[in-house]
Structures are given as C-alpha cells and as structure tokens.
Amino acid sequence: MEIRVGTDQDWPAIYAFYRVTMAEGRTYAFPFNQTLAEAEPWWMERAPGQTVVAVEGHRILGSAKMGPNRPGRGSHIATGSFLVDPEHRGKGVGRALGEYVINWARREGYRGIQFNAVVETNGPAVHLWQALGFEIIGTVPESFDHPEHGLVGLHVMYHGLK
Template sequence: MKIRPASAADGDRLAALLLPVIRAGESYALPRDMSAAAALAYWCAPEKDAFVVEDDGGAIVGSYHLRANQAGGGDHVANAGYVVAGAARGRGVARAMATHSFEHARARGFRAMQFNFVIASNTRAVDLWQSLGFAIVGRLPGAFRHPALGDVDALVMFRSLVDR
C-alpha cells in the first residue's frame, strides 16, 4: 500500500470510493444524496489535508482527511475521517491510514486526536480505534439516524498523540 496526498487528478476515483459509503448512510452524518462534487468538496476542503491509499495495482482503496478539531484554543487537537473501499476491508487499510494520520498530525503540531461522532453500531471502527489507544469519552444517545437500525448512539473518542 502507498499513502499519498490526494490530488485533483484523483477526483473521479476518490468520489467512487466516497459515494457508496455516503449513500449507505451507516457511518457518516452526511446527506445520502450528496453529489460527487459536494462529496469531494467536503472531503478535500481547504482546511483539510486529504490522503489516498493505493494498492499495489494503483487502485484507490482508502482515504482519510485530517484537520483541526476546533479553532483557537482547541486547534492543538486533530480530527479525522476515514473511508475504506468495501473490497479492501479486512486488509489493514484502516489501521495503516490511522498510523499514517497520527504521524501526520504530530508533524503538524497536533497533540491529541478527537473523533466527535463515531457511530456506535460501526463496531469495526470502534474496535479499531480502541485498539489504537482511543477512549470513549462521551456517548450521545440516539444521535444518529441509522437507515436500518433506527436511532443509534454516537461516540466521542479521544487519544493523546504525545508521549507521556
């Protein structure tokens, strides 16, 4: 796998990765009918550093973006979003992106990472984040309208990026 910054040339392939996840409506609080242009504008917004993961054949199998979680007094805490292609799940793509994102965040001067809205029913993500040192620091009861499960909890997860 190769992780590199996303470029404008990746637009169609990146949209093809993002749109099935957005349309499924199971892990991101985004409009399920979001256009490809809107999805790319969201994912690759100017305040975000967007990356893609290519497999050995050059296919984009994952992407993440990283930004400051808050402005001003909270700008030392990073926030990120991750997407893995369905066919690439279980191959270590998410773990590789997470590790890369932690290093990139540290290089940018972030001292911690916070996820504001992890869908509790997304147990693969919750388990991965916990295995990588994230703690659940908050639970928002019924905060996410899951298309199949109804209202499910959203989790706030946090981890330090500083060696203590």
C-alpha cells in the same frame, strides 16, 4: 500499499466509494445523494489539513482527511475521517490510514486527536480506534439514524498525543 497526499485528480476515484459509503448510511451523517461537485468540499481538505489516499499500483483503496478539529483556540486538537473502498474493507487499509493520521498529527504538533461522531454500532471502527489508542470519552445517545438499528449513539473518541 502506499499512502500519499491526495490530489484533485484523485477525487473522482475517491467519490466512487464515498458515494457508496454515504448511500449505505451506516457511518457518516453527511448529506444524501451529493453530486461529485457537492461532495468534494466535504472530503478534500485544504491546508492546514490534508486528504490522503491509500494506493496499490494505480488503484485507490481508501482515503482519510485530517486537520484541526476546531479553529482558533481549539486548533491544537486534530480530527480525522476515513473511507475504505467496500471491495478492500477488512484488509488493513483503515488501520494503515489511522496510523498515518496519528503520525501526521504528532509531526504537526497536535496535542491530541478527537473523533466527534463514531457510530456506536460500527464495531470494526470502534475496535480499530481503541486498538490504536483512542478512548470513548462520551456517547451522545440516539444521535444517528441507522438504517437497520434505528436511533443509535455517536461516540466521541480521543487519543492524547503528548
């Protein structure tokens, strides 16, 4: 598996599993039923951030986007978001993308990484981020409407880099 910077030409392939992930409704509080054009600015980061893809041959297995969590005086803390094609979940793609984002943030001089909204019932993601050094620093109760569990919390997670 290789991780490389995503291109505009990669977006349609990313969108195929972006759309599925958003329709599942278990991990992101993004708008429903976005078209290819509507969803593109929600995922394809521009500088100073970037979007990357995990590829095997010509197949895109997953994607991550990263950049400053906030502008101006908050821009020293990074953030990231992750998508793995459902056909490739549980195969280490998310871990590889997570490690990439951590290393990218270090290289870029960020002091830490903050995830603003990790759904508390997303056990695999919570476990992965904790294994990579993130801590749950708070949970906003009943802030995500999960299709099976109803109103659940969103964790704010943080990984210091300095």
